Amino acid sequence: MRTKNTESPRLLVSNRSVELAIWLSIGSIFLFDIWTHPENVSACFAYAIPILLSLFELKPRPFFYAATATALSIAGSFAVPSGDLPLAAVLANRFIAIATQWVVAVLVKVQYRRQVDMQQQAEYQRRFVAILSHEIGTALTTITGQAYRLARLSERISPNDLKARAEKIRSAAERIEGIVGRVQFASSLGDGTIPVGRRAIDVGLLLATLLDQLKEEQRCGNIELHASSERQFVEGDEMLLRQLFENIVLNSVKYSRSSDAPISVHIAAHAAVIRISIVDRGGGIAPDELPMVREPFYRGKSSRGTSGAGLGLYFVERIVEAHNGRLLIESDVGAGTRVIIDLPQSRDTKP
The missing domain is CATH 3.30.565.10 (Histidine kinase-like ATPase, C-terminal domain)
Structure with missing residues (x-):
């Protein structure tokens, strides 16, 4: 359903708070990285924390944060001269940590996609039930209307009129039975679609x-x-x-x-x-x-x-x-x- 952006101020404030926490975490980790010896790659693994925090955003951006973490991890290796380990070994260790950052980012994206799919499925089921109720209600209106008229005309109704109204009630009942049957068959297929006769x-x-x-x-x-x-x-x-x-x-x-x-x-x-x-x-x-x-x-x-x-x-x-x-x-x-x-x-x- 097409709707305008109607996110409440509370949600927007909450989202800004999460984003602020992520950037504070990234900044703190980078400062810790350049303060410690470049051979210590624990800070690079710590970048996984703000990436995981992105799950609490309205629209997570794990790949963006992973790219930022990658750039800062590489920059951190040059901030302080290395000690006994050659630069190639320092970079190799950091690339292992960077790979971990991207694995975490992929997992966050997959989890977010699963959440969206579950929400869409729940919304689809809610709409489907509403549509089903709407259509069955239409048929029940026919049954109720004809039954009401039969009750009012019971003393003077002709056999032909009685037969015609009973036929309309039967037809409406068959419509309900048909709708329910299609829903049951669709449920057995597992895709939520109503099969169409030809x-x-x-x-x-x-x-x-x-x-x-x-x-x-x-x-x-x-x-x-x-x-x-x-x-x-x-x-x-x-x-x-x-x-x-x-x-x-x-x-x-x-x-x-x-x-x-x-x-x-x-x-x-x-x-x-x-x-x-x-x-x-x-x-x-x-x-x-x-x-x-x-x-x-x-x-x-x-x-x-x-x-x-x-x-x-x-x-x-x-x-x-x-x-x-x-x-x-x-x-x-x-x-x-x-x-x-x-x-x-x-x-x-x-x-």
């Missing part, structure tokens, strides 16, 4: 079914679907594509200025891809925020007063990438937003 999907039929359901469940009445009579097929995973389109449409509904503001969904063949455009007449996104709306957990100024975790578009982009597609977002403040998804056409026209 088959021909009639994107027009998928969107028509989805929009009908959203109109009923979310009371999104003013959504228009524009598609040619010719069926358009993409190759991909029906469940993930449904989540992709659902996220975008619900975002458009959420940020539209009123329930009457029209939302248009267009489907058309465009070169070797099927282009799906979702256009709303909402408040739009500011130009400085547009590059960041795909970042996880980012919520812009227009999101104030609305619920959400800032994960919708992040998850959308991951699904688009998994399908070898492209996501474009165009927006004008006060005029609305246009989300464009290009998905490769399927050669197979049989779902």
Whole structure:
């Protein structure tokens, strides 16, 4: 996630304190080195201490300190005339100490890299759980809504309506089961990626079914679907594509200025891809925020007063990438937003 430098003054002071301690250590070791006989190389080994201290910096610089220690170790050998040992022997002993300095620097760098990787992995797992909760929550909303309507209409509901609503509950439950199954399979792979199914999907039929359901469940009445009579097929995973389109449409509904503001969904063949455009007449996104709306957990100024975790578009982009597609977002403040998804056409026209 792109963020500005927001390090607290306390962290900056702490980092300066560590840096000051490192330079004081280096200076003290150098003074001790030139005060003692050049044949004594213990000071050169002592340079490993400030190199190790660099681990406590926000961004460790062990190689920089090792290079400084190397230069001072060589300079220290000429500060005081050598005694019985020839200069070559003095330098040889010091080069052994210098090699130790660089070994310590490499170990510090490796340890820092391991810490960064562990932090990134922890952050990835946290985001993954948040995304999973977000998507399961969307399906649970369907189940809760349909169950509520069944309870209210229990005395006068027709058998056909009962069957239709029960089917929607079953479909939402299957979506949750499918998500959990994919997560379990991904965990067994150990790489945290959700596998994507590959088959021909009639994107027009998928969107028509989805929009009908959203109109009923979310009371999104003013959504228009524009598609040619010719069926358009993409190759991909029906469940993930449904989540992709659902996220975008619900975002458009959420940020539209009123329930009457029209939302248009267009489907058309465009070169070797099927282009799906979702256009709303909402408040739009500011130009400085547009590059960041795909970042996880980012919520812009227009999101104030609305619920959400800032994960919708992040998850959308991951699904688009998994399908070898492209996501474009165009927006004008006060005029609305246009989300464009290009998905490769399927050669197979049989779902």
